[in-house]
Amino acid sequence: MFNPDAVGKSRKSSTTFKVTQESISNFAHAIGESEVINSPVTYSIMISLGPSQTLLEDNGLDWTRVVHGDQKFQNNRPLHAGDEVTCTSTIESYRAVAGNEIVTVRTDLHCGAELAQVQWTTLVVRG
């Protein structure tokens, strides 16, 4: 059972993620893109996945019943090789609807003081 009082809880990743040209190229290649100076628009999901999962697990999320409901990216700029990204994930909303639970987590991706990208991930926990 997810902790309904988790809304507003936040967790900053303890380490930074260093963006490499190789990781951008691998992601681009997997989706059929070839030119790779700017990160593809959804690339940063690979950075936020771990930190947001940790926050959700700390608050009782049961992954065996989870479906990815929706996803949003607000990209102030693409990421580039050499960027050092810090993630801060926050549980933004929680509601129980018709036996399912719906949780939205926001992750802010900072490069130093600059807010480069923000993501929202909504998960549906099936009852």
Place this chain on the structure above:
Amino acid sequence: MDYAGGARMRVVELGYQIPAETYKINRATLVEYANAGGDQNPIHQDETIAKSVGLPDVIAHGMLTMALAGSYVTKWAGSAAAVTEISSRFTKPVVVPAGVDVEITISAVIDEVSARQVRLEITAECAGVKVLGMAKATVSLL
């Protein structure tokens, strides 16, 4: 990703239907995406596990389909730097049986235009079924 000429050739007009593109994915694509994107959930690679949780077969990562939509918008925008927002619901799974290429067709229509940006409403279809819901992107014109 940047496409020389893409931005110069485009039409920016309310209601304009951007030509569709078809993307082919297969089991190898899913493995490559899992490695590149860091999502190793076995339902995207292992038929036995996918079926054990009630799926018809291995399914593609919703984020892979969204990444293809991102590519499609980037091509039209001319650069990933111009795509300031993209969002989507994952409404239907893309089933990827062994040994075949599965086609995902992506198109978009311009549903808002301002001096600074346009909003696109994106459609992604696989075998005639819409696999993304409420999919939208914002492209900066600056």
